[in-house]
Amino acid sequence: MMDKLPLSRVYRFIEPGPVVLVTTVQKKERPNIMTMSYHMVMQDGIPPLIGCMIGPWDHSFRAIRATGECVIAVPTVELATKVVEIGNCSGADIDKFEAFGLTPVSAKKVKPPLVAECLANFECRVKDDRLVDRYNMFVMEVVEAWVDPERKERRVIHHRGDGTFIIDSRVLDLKKKMVKWPSYVQ
């Protein structure tokens, strides 16, 4: 199930630093998925902007360059093994949606599909590509966002850069300390 997520809440899913999936689709080709953990919130206001490191060594790079679109999907811990496997094979060789038993769902504003099994999905368009040639960095604008309100598993995973991942644990509530940024606290 996917409810619309207000764009003002997108940063809540990206700021903690989860490994994410990125889907793309190029004319006449099957949709593809890659794994990404070099990303950051660049703007938490409207529109949400997400900085993404995607390079020519990624099969998805070509599709993003050609179409200017992707979906960033946030998987949770039960998908960890698939997330790593997706990051260790190429869409040039296989149909990753099929190979990993993931369900593509039509997005509303972009052509790449949402991933039904993920906690949240963000439809993105390339907002700025002036750092791509130098750093392989895309500034993505989130144009539509979805979240699964019913799912109980909400723990994301964080890559430590070596094939080991940290699983989210308990939440520490320090809201009362956010005196300078009260608008961020709900």
Place this chain on the structure above:
Amino acid sequence: MMDKLPLSRVYRFIEPGPVVLVTTVQKKERPNIMTMSYHMVMQDGIPPLIGCMIGPWDHSFRAIRATGECVIAVPTVELATKVVEIGNCSGADIDKFEAFGLTPVSAKKVKPPLVAECLANFECRVKDDRLVDRYNMFVMEVVEAWVDPERKERRVIHHRGDGTFIIDSRVLDLKKKMVKWPSYVQ
């Protein structure tokens, strides 16, 4: 205690998405500290590059603009309350090192101090500021890196954007799945 960390290992501390501290110092002023959680690995090779979102609303912005230097320090969970308090007051008003009982240690290649209480410290110089005016984004180059090899507490914290933080839990070892990226696995 601080051992030198090979620059090729810096991304290991940034990729998981921890909240970090950033120290700065401007001529004749006391050193300052800010809290940052919008950042990403931009290059995991040499030199390590870290994308950082720091805006004019941060007191540290002025110092980074003026000096081109900062230290990125990685705190662990026992510092969580201080990390949030540091992010909710301004260096324009108080001496944060003194107020929060943190110990500045001289860096080797830059003027801003390391934070003795942190797990890792990265000495940084601004490598690219062409996205600062548009997005408040600095590309930082890590020129020297330090890690405390003796400390047992290594769990970092991840901000969920609302004053609540997720604490690292257990590690999931999926190294055997990293077939495409064997050089990253040790």
